[in-house]
Amino acid sequence: MDELEKVLQITAKGAPAERALAAFRHQLETWRVALPPTQPLVLDFGLGNLDAVGLIECWIANELEAGYCGKYLFILDGQTCPTHWHQKKHETFHVVKGRARVIVDGVAREMREGDVLPVPPGQHHSFTGLGPALLLELSTPCVLDDNYFENTTIPIGGNYERRFEIRGLDRSDAPRLLAFYNSLSEEVHHVYRPFQPLSELVLRTHLEEAADRKHLSFGLVDAHGGIWGHSFLLWVNGPKPVFGIGLHQDVHGRGWGRKMMQLILDEADAAKLPLVTLTVGKKNVRAQALYQKMGFEIKGEATLWKPNDEFYMERKH
Numbered sequence: 603m604d605e606l607e608k609v610l611q612i613t614a615k616g617a618p619a620e621r622a623l624a625a626f627r628h629q630l631e632t633w634r635v636a637l638p639p640t641q642p643l644v645l646d647f648g649l650g651n652l653d654a655v656g657l658i659e660c661w662i663a664n665e666l667e668a669g670y671c672g673k674y675l676f677i678l679d680g681q682t683c684p685t686h687w688h689q690k691k692h693e694t695f696h697v698v699k700g701r702a703r704v705i706v707d708g709v710a711r712e713m714r715e716g717d718v719l720p721v722p723p724g725q726h727h728s729f730t731g732l733g734p735a736l737l738l739e740l741s742t743p744c745v746l747d748d749n750y751f752e753n754t755t756i757p758i759g760g761n762y763e764r765r766f767e768i769r770g771l772d773r774s775d776a777p778r779l780l781a782f783y784n785s786l787s788e789e790v791h792h793v794y795r796p797f798q799p800l801s802e803l804v805l806r807t808h809l810e811e812a813a814d815r816k817h818l819s820f821g822l823v824d825a826h827g828g829i830w831g832h833s834f835l836l837w838v839n840g841p842k843p844v845f846g847i848g849l850h851q852d853v854h855g856r857g858w859g860r861k862m863m864q865l866i867l868d869e870a871d872a873a874k875l876p877l878v879t880l881t882v883g884k885k886n887v888r889a890q891a892l893y894q895k896m897g898f899e900i901k902g903e904a905t906l907w908k909p910n911d912e913f914y915m916e917r918k919h
């Protein structure tokens with residue numbers, strides 16, 4: 603699904619949206635402004651209070667690979683596009699018509715026709731119409747998940763803590779699990795490639811064996827079913843069950859690794875497994891820190907790329 607389709611799924615519907623669209627069209631006629639013939643996107647950010655919180659977007663282009671995006675933003679008098687920020691998107695706004703009150707990192711200013719405002723990633727920003735206003739937004743590509751709203755009840759964008767769940771994976775997850783492994787950066791791939799050769803068949807076999815309780819296998823899954831992390835315990839009934847975990851680079855450092863690991867260790871403890879083992883690269887200090895916190899101790903060395911480049915660790919029940 604492309605980004606425009608994702609946004610179309612969350613547009614506001616019903617009478618308030620129709621009223622906003624009518625006001626938008628009327629205002630464009632008054633201004634004698636022609637916008638691109640794309641479908642205007644009425645957004646209320648899931649809050650159902652469109653007159654106060656929302657806007658209409660008209661996308662000109664959103665070229666993920668070529669690396670650019672252009673859209674018009676229309677806000678009604680008193681309507682606010684709520685405070686948010688982007689991890690990656692770099693934006694420049696140009697006021698085409700009307701005036702807007704803009705707050706960037708807590709500093710308010712009024713923008714008038716012709717004014718230009720660059721907003722680099724990380725800066726918190728909001729817009730409120732001082733009368734109806736039309737802004738042109740030029741930016742790097744727009745990706746829905748790269749919107750982080752200060753109001754964490756807004757059920758869209760990168761409020762990941764709310765949107766992810768950790769659940770057991772089954773055989774129907776094999777294609778999504780393959781997509782996850784194929785999406786890992788070179789850096790992650792270098793330290794984490796447990797299934798070789800990587801194929802849907804290999805992953806489906808793993809998931810089928812997990813269904814037979816030979817292994818445990820959990821995924822970090824988003825609201826669209828996409829997989830962002832995988833943790834597992836192989837050969838649960840053998841003498842040395844092997845733990846493994848890997849998360850997509852975009853979700854590191856948010857506590858998910860610890861949660862996924864805790865879940866597996868809780869199951870191992872509930873099943874009274876006497877021992878859980880793992881290997882970890884000697885240079886992978888982040889994973890080592892996590893493992894030590896979860897009760898693993900270095901017991902020896904192992905080889906992945908070069909002789910003895912890994913530690914072998916154990917956790918006893």
Ligand SMILES: CC(C)(COP(=O)(O)OP(=O)(O)OC[C@H]1O[C@@H](n2cnc3c(N)ncnc32)[C@H](O)[C@@H]1OP(=O)(O)O)[C@@H](O)C(=O)NCCC(=O)NCCS
Pocket residue numbers: 790793794847848849850853854855856857858859860861881882883886887888889891892895
């Ligand atoms: C290792 C990995 C699973 C950790 O998951 P995570 O979600 O990033 O980590 P969490 O946010 O749950 O943090 C857990 C602990 O990891 C350590 N950690 C997290 N980020 C760190 C960083 N940037 N540097 C050093 N340690 C870090 C800390 O000890 C942290 O505990 P704390 O929150 O009490 O400080 C994840 O980063 C990952 O997938 N890395 C790439 C693949 C990989 O290395 N897999 C393991 C192969 S053996």
